[in-house]
Amino acid sequence: MTFLFYIFAALAIVGGIGVVLNRNPVSSAFAMIVSFLGLAALYIQLDAYLVGTLQILVYAGAIMVLFLFIIMLLDIKSEEGRQFGVFSTAGAVVVAGGMLLIVAKVLKNFEAGEKALTPLKGAAAETTDVSAIGELLFTTYWFPVQVIGMLLLVATVGVVVLSKRELR
Amino acid sequence: MPAYALEIIVFSLGLVLLLVDAFAKLEDKRSLAWLGMLGLVVVFGLLFKVEPRAADDANVFWRFYSDSRMSLFFKGIAILSTILVLAMAIDYRGLIEKFTAPAEKKAHPQAGLGEFFALPVFACAGLMCMASATNLVSIFVSLEAVTITFYVMVAYMRRNVGSLEAGVKYLILGALSTGFLVYGFAWLYGITGSMDLAEIGAALKSGDVSPTAALFAFSLILVALGFKVGAVPFQMWIPDVYQGAPTPITAFLSVGSKAAGFIVLLRLSAVFLGSEAVAGQVAMAFAVVAGLTLIVGNLTAIPQSNFKRLLAYSSIAHAGFLLTALAAAPRKLEAGQLSSATVVAFYLGAYLLMTLLAFLVVGLVRVHRDSEEIEAYRGLGKSSPFLALALLIAMASLAGVPLTAGFFGKFFVFQLAIQGGHWWLVTLAAIGAGAGFYYYLKVVAAMYWDDPTGAAAKAAAIPVSALTRAAVVTLIVLIVIAGFAPRMILGLIG
Amino acid sequence: MDTGLTLNHFLAVSGILFAIGLAGVLIRRNIIVIFMCLELMLSAANLTLVAFSRFNTGANGAPDYHGQVLLFFIITVAAAEVAVGLAIIVALFRARETTDVTQIASMKN
Numbered sequence: 001m002t003f004l005f006y007i008f009a010a011l012a013i014v015g016g017i018g019v020v021l022n023r024n025p026v027s028s029a030f031a032m033i034v035s036f037l038g039l040a041a042l043y044i045q046l047d048a049y050l051v052g053t054l055q056i057l058v059y060a061g062a063i064m065v066l067f068l069f070i071i072m073l074l075d076i077k078s079e080e081g082r083q084f085g086v087f088s089t090a091g092a093v094v095v096a097g098g099m100l101l102i103v104a105k106v107l108k109n110f111e112a113g114e115k116a117l118t119p120l121k122g123a124a125a126e127t128t129d130v131s132a133i134g135e136l137l138f139t140t141y142w143f144p145v146q147v148i149g150m151l152l153l154v155a156t157v158g159v160v161v162l163s164k165r166e167l168r
Numbered sequence: 169m170p171a172y173a174l175e176i177i178v179f180s181l182g183l184v185l186l187l188v189d190a191f192a193k194l195e196d197k198r199s200l201a202w203l204g205m206l207g208l209v210v211v212f213g214l215l216f217k218v219e220p221r222a223a224d225d226a227n228v229f230w231r232f233y234s235d236s237r238m239s240l241f242f243k244g245i246a247i248l249s250t251i252l253v254l255a256m257a258i259d260y261r262g263l264i265e266k267f268t269a270p271a272e273k274k275a276h277p278q279a280g281l282g283e284f285f286a287l288p289v290f291a292c293a294g295l296m297c298m299a300s301a302t303n304l305v306s307i308f309v310s311l312e313a314v315t316i317t318f319y320v321m322v323a324y325m326r327r328n329v330g331s332l333e334a335g336v337k338y339l340i341l342g343a344l345s346t347g348f349l350v351y352g353f354a355w356l357y358g359i360t361g362s363m364d365l366a367e368i369g370a371a372l373k374s375g376d377v378s379p380t381a382a383l384f385a386f387s388l389i390l391v392a393l394g395f396k397v398g399a400v401p402f403q404m405w406i407p408d409v410y411q412g413a414p415t416p417i418t419a420f421l422s423v424g425s426k427a428a429g430f431i432v433l434l435r436l437s438a439v440f441l442g443s444e445a446v447a448g449q450v451a452m453a454f455a456v457v458a459g460l461t462l463i464v465g466n467l468t469a470i471p472q473s474n475f476k477r478l479l480a481y482s483s484i485a486h487a488g489f490l491l492t493a494l495a496a497a498p499r500k501l502e503a504g505q506l507s508s509a510t511v512v513a514f515y516l517g518a519y520l521l522m523t524l525l526a527f528l529v530v531g532l533v534r535v536h537r538d539s540e541e542i543e544a545y546r547g548l549g550k551s552s553p554f555l556a557l558a559l560l561i562a563m564a565s566l567a568g569v570p571l572t573a574g575f576f577g578k579f580f581v582f583q584l585a586i587q588g589g590h591w592w593l594v595t596l597a598a599i600g601a602g603a604g605f606y607y608y609l610k611v612v613a614a615m616y617w618d619d620p621t622g623a624a625a626k627a628a629a630i631p632v633s634a635l636t637r638a639a640v641v642t643l644i645v646l647i648v649i650a651g652f653a654p655r656m657i658l659g660l661i662g
Numbered sequence: 663m664d665t666g667l668t669l670n671h672f673l674a675v676s677g678i679l680f681a682i683g684l685a686g687v688l689i690r691r692n693i694i695v696i697f698m699c700l701e702l703m704l705s706a707a708n709l710t711l712v713a714f715s716r717f718n719t720g721a722n723g724a725p726d727y728h729g730q731v732l733l734f735f736i737i738t739v740a741a742a743e744v745a746v747g748l749a750i751i752v753a754l755f756r757a758r759e760t761t762d763v764t765q766i767a768s769m770k771n
Contacts, residue, residue, distance in 0.1 A: 002666045009675045016679050016702055020686035028695050046716040051730050058737050063744050070748045074755050088689050096685035103677030109380040113670035115717050124724035132727045141731055143232045144309045148738055151313040154290050155742035158320030161283045162749040305732050312739045323750045332754040339747045347703035354707050358714030363728050
């Protein structure tokens with residue numbers, strides 16, 4: 001268990017670094033898929049099977065394919081010249097480093113975080129997360145589901161409006 | 169009628185507009201905007217007919233939705249601004265047609281116009297949901313529904329590079345803000361074990377929660393909402409996006425999206441301010457952000473020569489005043505004292521009136537003079553005295569001249585800050601208000617006095633349609649009423 | 663069985679990924695890569711949510727599924743956001759033939 005955690009965590013993080021450092025957008029996109037697979041494995045280690053599957057289907061599948069499709073459609077080449085500006089790199093290092101320091105400090109003082117991961121037992125191991133989440137979605141959370149429906153409608157209309165045939 | 173019926177009506181109205189546009193083969197699509205405005209006016213009237221939730225109504229829905237007076241007031245702001253945005257969109261349609269018309273010769277020249285009238289209605293439904301959201305999940309989905317609608321509307325003129333660049337900027341910053349918001353919500357949920365704001369507040373109050381983690385969650389949320397309301401140092405996207413977006417959408421962005429950001433900020437800050445362990449630091453964070461926003465917003469507005477950019481910086485400056493009200497939130501309300509939520513609501517109401525009035529004129533001048541520079545307003549006092557008068561009143565109110573709505577907005581903020589003893593914030597706000605007089609009156613000076621040759625005064629008068637005239641007159645009357653009798657508006661807030 | 667893993671392990675991975683995404687947003691110049699980094703930040707935040715949902719156990723020891731429901735909504739929103747975002751980026755590319763953010767400066771005064 002522990003061993004697997006470190007492998008998948010490393011996969012997620014190395015993939016993330018790959019997205020940032022690769023010159024070629026296609027390589028970045030593939031690094032992103034690696035990172036998402038690592039994350040999905042971590043979700044499954046946390047007994048979130050449905051969410052882990054969705055992560056692979058929706059993120060690694062649909063969203064990343066869309067990214068790759070657009071990169072190919074626009075025929076984007078690797079970046080040329082100096083990859084990173086001095087100022088933006090310095091700024092990024094300061095901001096991201098600061099963010100890491102803050103997270104480290106918060107986690108150090110976070111006693112609830114010492115809770116150990118123990119396997120689910122008894123009734124908890126019996127419930128399947130698909131039925132539990134499904135039931136919550138369509139009973140307690142019916143209102144946000146309706147709003148999400150509107151959001152998807154607007155997004156569809158918006159994409160159609162923005163990508164009508166172009167003047168030549 | 170229960171409060172949620174209003175959202176249902178507005179959403180259905182949006183659907184009707186889309187369907188009519190798709191199937192009715194309208195010759196002149198302006199009728200869509202008329203239909204939208206008519207529907208929204210009816211909904212605005214129904215706002216006064218809302219019955220409070222029945223005491224025995226135990227539907228789980230009410231854990232996501234509040235029908236308090238405050239929420240209704242913010243719904244009113246959303247509806248009113250959408251009506252005026254549609255009115256502006258009618259005047260602005262020429263430019264939209266120019267940048268969206270389809271390539272085919274025999275295609276309808278207004279083919280790209282229908283959605284431009286329907287999308288604001290959907291945004292309005294989202295804003296209304298946000299005004300009532302009392303649960304992290306409903307806040308998140310309604311906020312995102314509004315944000316995604318705005319992405320589309322900002323980039324709507326898809327053959328105009330300025331509009332598309334504004335769209336991309338707004339997209340990147342909006343997505344960044346979403347990332348921070350989700351991370352903050354995840355922490356807030358994690359440490360309190362609940363998505364419900366009331367339960368989260370109780371958990372934070374009980375003191376079982378790690379204060380460092382609570383402050384971390386608060387900072388992430390503050391960063392996210394700072395982007396939405398345009399607080400310094402997260403304001404950098406505002407001038408470019410405001411300048412590039414179609415003018416009616418800029419107006420919507422500066423009023424609707426800002427009001428929605430503030431109601432979410434109000435709800436969440438109340439949760440954190442209720443906890444003894446973190447209240448001090450939270451108020452301090454608000455004070456620092458408010459101070460920075462006041463200084464940067466007001467001082468960077470001074471050298472602007474483009475009127476739309478000037479209004480963008482002015483919107484940052486007003487965010488500074490609103491944040492000051494949040495920073496000065498009294499711990500314990502004394503009798504007769506206004507709560508900071510009331511002050512924020514009043515300020516936003518006043519801000520709505522004066523900003524939309526200014527943008528109505530900006531849109532007309534953009535269409536007929538083809539410019540947004542302050543120079544284009546030279547001699548407007550002679551050539552179009554009606555529009556000049558409207559702009560004069562809008563500027564006076566934005567600057568905070570007595571007997572206008574803007575004056576009482578600022579007055580209540582100062583009152584709150586002085587009662588709380590936040591003297592350095594009072595000083596910064598006074599400097600900001602002083603700077604405001606300079607840059608707002610610069611426009612007035614251009615309209616009435618800055619015309620040495622007299623040539624600008626002879627320019628053709630800008631035609632004003634009956635609808636726009638009615639909108640302008642209504643806004644002027646409301647600004648003056650709120651300036652004489654602020655208690656009337658305060659009564660509506662409850 | 664003691665796995666030796668704690669909640670903090672997962673939160674730390676999530677924090678590191680979030681910081682990586684943030685760094686990417688600040689250094690990269692290609693809009694599409696920046697947009698990918700933003701999705702990375704969102705995913706990092708999702709890991710925090712799932713981890714808390716697993717450790718905030720309910721009465722019978724089962725995970726608190728409310729957190730995972732929020733994640734469900736986040737994934738939906740992310741997909742919609744990517745669709746709209748890429749449509750805007752494609753429209754801009756057609757108009758300008760660039761995806762380099764440093765080229766988007768025509769509005770600066």
